[in-house]
Amino acid sequence: MANDVAGACLVKKYLGVLLVIKVVIGSPVKQKAAILEQFLQSMDNLDCEGLSIEYILVDDNEIASSLLCDFAAKHANTVIVKGENPIEYRCDEKTHCWQEALIWKVAAYKDRIIEYALQTEADYLFLVDSDLYLHPQTVKQLIGLKKDIVSEVYWTSWLMDKSPLPQVWVGDQYRLFPIERGEQYSEAEQAKKSQEFINMLKIPGVYKVGGLGACTLISRHALEKGVSFREIYNLGLIGEDRHFCIRAAALGLELFADTRYPPFHIYRESELAALAEYKSRLTRNTEHPKLTVGLLVRNESGRYLERVLQHITEYADEVVILDDGSTDDTVAICREQLVNIAHRIVENGASKFGNEVELRKMLWELAVSTQPDWIMILDADERFEQKAAEPIRELIKDDTFDVVYFRLYDMWSESSYREDGYWLAHKVYRPFLVRYCSNFVYEWLEQPLHCGRFPMNIVKLPGKQSELRVQHFGWARPEDRVAKYFRYKELDPIAKYGVQEQYLSILAPKPNVIQWRDEE
Template identity: 40%
Template sequence: MNESKKRVLLGSPIHQKPHILQEFLNSLLRLRRVNIELDFYLIDDNEDEASSRLLEEFAARRNEVFLQSSGLHDAYIRNDTTHFWNSSLVWKVAGFKNLMIRRAEAFDYDYLFLIDSDLILHPDTLLHLIGTDRDIISEVFWTQWQPGTLLQPQVWMHDEYNQWEAEPGEQLSQEEINRRFHQFLAKLQQPGIYEVGGLGACTLISRKAITAGASYDRVRNISYWGEDRHFCIRASALGIPLYVDTHYPALHLYRDSDLDKVADFIRLCRVEPEVITQEDAENECAEEAVEQVEAGTAEVTEDGENEGHERTAADGAGAKAAAPSAAQDGAKPWTEAEALQRLRKEPLPEAGADSIKAAHAAAEFAVSFERRAALRRPKLTLTMVVKNEGQRFLRQVLQTHRQYIDEAVIIDDGSTDGTADICREVLQGIPLHLVRNSISKFSNESELRKQQWEEVVKTDPEWILSLDADEIFEERFAGDIDSLLREDSCDLFCFRLYDFWDDRHYREDKYWRSHLSYRPFLLRYRKDFSYAWNDLPQHCGRLPENVFELPHLLSNLRLKHLGWSKAELRLDKYLRYMLLDPDGLYGWKEQYMSILDQHPNLVPWTE
């Protein structure tokens, strides 16, 4: 008696470039479906008409495809460096995924398989995930979130993206965090199934999990970024464990340049011919059809069936059993380290037992991390105080800073706009410690700066870059910062700050001469140094007042201050100073009065 088929709904919200979407759709058709009844629910959220046409053609040839237009045309910005999300995009996608959950529940599917449209899957992925008998499980994939950085998996252990194991309340040194982080990544290099705290993007969800309440609805009493985190927290609260499988890593086309890897990935995933039963013949024909479509040789009839490729049990020499999956028939699943070797066309190590190969891969991975640690530059932590910066320079500033920072500590001092969302969106993929004050402390700046300092110290910083939300370095800073951080003889760097009065000019007169002196912005944190603060309620300084006791140097890199560059911003600052320091007790009253000068002396800026 034939085993009853599992009914699976494959869902994907799609806002994708045509050339990446084509590879994704071809990947779906290569999925092996032994004892699987597979339907598709695709939501077309594309701006590019070519992508919408690809989906329409895909749906027109198959009765099992339910294609729905989102009716929206939101911009989604991405480039060959990174992708940029905002809250409205995140929760729009969450709504799409919830629609897919509801359809899977209403039509009584055994599983819902949610996949992002920039993934290329191994043909055995779906069969294997179902065979794990887990209620929520993702297949792993690895991504360089920024060019030149470490490959990281899309799964994590706790909080927003912490990829190390820790017990509740456990206090870890930075050294121990690094060790556990490397240990976690090394473990995921080995083929297996592992329990994790968070996952997404390539996830199989069982009917049992859906019935229990799995959902992408926002959990209102947490502020974590991204719908997958809310999904995972809810699942954990429902008592549903989360797992990642690492036998068949997917290929993530995060950048257009990743398309160069697709051909090798497909070649490496190609399964050697096996004996085929009548029950499996339909699926095998589908796989051949994809190959012909890719080669431009397939002929398709009006009902979508591929002509001229019938196979029967006789072709399999009378075999009576379905072809086993690669994991069952002895094919060796490859780790990410091996995959990278293959994609670079480097020689592979001689085949051996799975356990030996996994151990070698893990050992090589650990050695590579040790080399990275020896060569790595010190960690750079950006810290800021922000308030209602949504319509000002925050997005521009953070997009520049994220090129070279490793971590960020930001105090949101009573914002009532989308400032916090911009911080999470632009710094996605970078550890962010966002502290929100419900009531602003700016009327007593020393209290606010001490809070900022204490939050930074909690992160075990190495170098601290203290900037305001309207300050940005000149372009060459990104290329020179590494040499500053590696300077052993210096603990403090000072820079000149230029007050911009419009996009291309800075102000220079007897009241505006900040660029003629050097101020401290970049500090190496010394645990054995006793830091002291100025207690002035205004203009107390953003760093402790005694930092000049440390070895310090002057840098010729320049810092642009954009906060005066628009008339409306100058008026706002003038009114604030008149309110907080009308007599110039903590600042310079004549400078306050000069803010509204109609004809200031402006000097052109040149990079």
């Protein structure tokens, strides 16, 4: 959430007096120095403005950690507790090995942290594993949700070369699909429903789950009700988090997972290299979100390409061009207009317009390859209204939505747009700007025409309507209208992908047109 939204939740009332919310951040620590250093760095970077923070760290290393001591020296409100009875904990590049005795030792450490939070009258306890690199907004985001128990979701390849999975689940040991008691699913059905759950978590939001851990905010209400990590003696599930979750549910507490600010899990030392890119994105998101604009072009010479590119360079950080087999100097125009901005141009030897979805996917992947925060997709005859540059830059600084919708005006001349019958595009808001989320599974409408410029399932992401307008000049000249009419007749003769009546209306002799005004 934006800071002003979260900030509204950083105070509480007692007898009419506003008090600052107190949060205890706790972690049992037995960690390699290179990973622990990154965890502590992310703790330093947490946005805790307006909160009262205390730390309790259980040092379970055989030799006291100098890194924890250095952290305590910087944060006077830090308690370091010495661990007891060292037990071997083996972790390597393949996986982590947990013995039963080690599991319940860690459970005892976590319960000791819970006792500290209760004794110090904390409003919240944030329990976090020491191999995570946290997003700066994690604590404020979780507090702002006003849930008794909620975890921020992260993703891990638990085994090498396997797809990343979340640290939250639906039920039992690690079941990722819902099922009614007594119901049975085949392996194929289980896999399908598990993938649906995984895909859901990749959409930013808050979801009720059956199990969670490792990055969890617990309210004082939940602490006072008696949540605990101690073993439930007649429960065979492995892992202290399972016992915590079962006990919480038995106490009438619901469990939630948030997917807005996923931390980076440093499960292996080899993943420190990938962490560098994650950290780079955090810095870039805060200071200057990167906007990549993608254009699909073909034989644009003498049309609108120059002025479209000139305007784009006012707000884009990088431009990607997919040229679909131009036979004129379109590519040369692009190079000339983009000389002062980062850009990439890919040329198709022959046109692929007969299968539009293939082109749209190519342009999308080209934009993704630039490692953007946001992607805008335009055609070579589309341009935002002149005042758009500054508002667009402001839009992409807002982290409360992931898709921005705009109105598209079909220009029937340089100074007027069409409004009648099937020509009401400007009455509808459509996506032109999408935040790129690497964990989201993008799905395309697999058809050769009118497939959409973006993956079709972006509509599931949080969106915002903008009053900025887009001018579409593709219909502005009579010769272009004639060319498009015959193109649709050729590519879609029975209107399988479009509307036959709209195709026929392209050449209407007296369409209704309205004067374009720069300010509405």
